[in-house]
Amino acid sequence: MYTTIQYKISDRILTITLNRPDQMNAFNETMCAEIVDALDRADTDDDVRAIIVTGAGRAFCAGSDLEGARPFDFSDTSVFEHRDTGGQIALRLYDMKKPVIAAINGAAVGVGITMTLPMDIRICSEKSKLGFVFASRGIVNEAASGWFLPRIVGMSKAMEWVSTGRLIMADEALASGLVTYVVPAEEVYPKALEIARMIVANTAPVSVALARQLMYKMLGEQHPMTSHKLESMMLQWIGSKKDADEGVNSFREKRTANYTMSVNDDMPEFYPWWAKRDFPRTV
Numbered sequence: 001m002y003t004t005i006q007y008k009i010s011d012r013i014l015t016i017t018l019n020r021p022d023q024m025n026a027f028n029e030t031m032c033a034e035i036v037d038a039l040d041r042a043d044t045d046d047d048v049r050a051i052i053v054t055g056a057g058r059a060f061c062a063g064s065d066l067e068g069a070r071p072f073d074f075s076d077t078s079v080f081e082h083r084d085t086g087g088q089i090a091l092r093l094y095d096m097k098k099p100v101i102a103a104i105n106g107a108a109v110g111v112g113i114t115m116t117l118p119m120d121i122r123i124c125s126e127k128s129k130l131g132f133v134f135a136s137r138g139i140v141n142e143a144a145s146g147w148f149l150p151r152i153v154g155m156s157k158a159m160e161w162v163s164t165g166r167l168i169m170a171d172e173a174l175a176s177g178l179v180t181y182v183v184p185a186e187e188v189y190p191k192a193l194e195i196a197r198m199i200v201a202n203t204a205p206v207s208v209a210l211a212r213q214l215m216y217k218m219l220g221e222q223h224p225m226t227s228h229k230l231e232s233m234m235l236q237w238i239g240s241k242k243d244a245d246e247g248v249n250s251f252r253e254k255r256t257a258n259y260t261m262s263v264n265d266d267m268p269e270f271y272p273w274w275a276k277r278d279f280p281r282t283v
Contacts, residue, residue: 004031006056007038012049013196014042021057026065027111032085035115039092046262049205050196051096053119054103054189063110063133072139086111086143093118094144094216097209097263099199103192105185109133109167114143117152120212122178123192125185129167130178136165151219153178204243204259206266210234217274230273237268 001007006017016038018025042048055061064071074082093100093115102116104124109131116122124130132149134141141149141162149158153176161168170182183191199208214234218227238244243261250257 002034002038004028005034005038007041009045009048011197012047012200013193014038014045014048014051016042016051016053018053018055018061021055021059023065024059024062024107025055025057025112026062027085027115028065029085032088035089036092039089039096043097044264046205046264048098050199051098051100052103052189052192052196053100053116054192055105057106059106059112060102060104060108060128061110061112061115062107063112072137084142086114086145089115090118090144090148095213097212098205099208099212101192101195103189104128104130104179105188110137111143114141114145114149117143117145117148121180121192121195123181123183123188123195124170124173124179125188126170126182127185128170128173128182130170130173131165131167132161133165133167135163201256204247204257204261205263206241206243206259206261207238209263209267210238210271213272233270233273234268237270241266 002019004018004020006015006019008015008017016035018027018031020026020031039051042051099121100119102119102122104113104116104122106125106127107129108116108124109129110133113130113132132141132145149162152158153161157176168178170179173179174182181191214227214230218230221227241261243259246257246259
């Protein structure tokens, strides 16, 4: 079905593998469309509880495919109509109901690193080299990284990385909070799998979906009262549902919980609680 990625579900964990190893998984429009389609499929599949994104071969993603005379020439669309491909993935990830783990098994530069910013947990190899190299290619950063990156590492560090275009080693990425774990290359995917298995084994899918969207949507709020009200609504709604009963009973009975509520069929009537925004032609 796919030509640039692999899609495999095992034990309720979906692994999406960027699969152009001979090109170091360089990103192109086909890969963008296939990743978005894979995320759409996963979000509506109750057999998927967690998602891992990794790369085939020695790289995670070496950035945009630079084949062609002018790979960044988008003059076939107007300045108001063009939408960058990395941003399409970022916005899809932003609205996901499933947690997403980036298993960065090698180099991740350009869109190869910005596409991971809306993912929830980033694990990288101790040999990984990361880079926001856009200005050193004469272009600008994308994939909604102007929103995500300063929120993850702070404005000063984000601006240093973007304005210099320098490569970032794994230890600096860990110290800055860009990645959560740094492990030997052969342990990157197993570490991601360990975390994904904990999600599957220990938590209720509807609870995770609501918590994920609560925290992402609160990033733009100015007062904690909004979060308090939403959390109160969620607790009032879910407290009488079967997953809450199962969570309490399994704890009392010292057994593994069996959560059965679906993120597709059993979300609260107030979800989504945010209004769809009508973005203007100009920003």
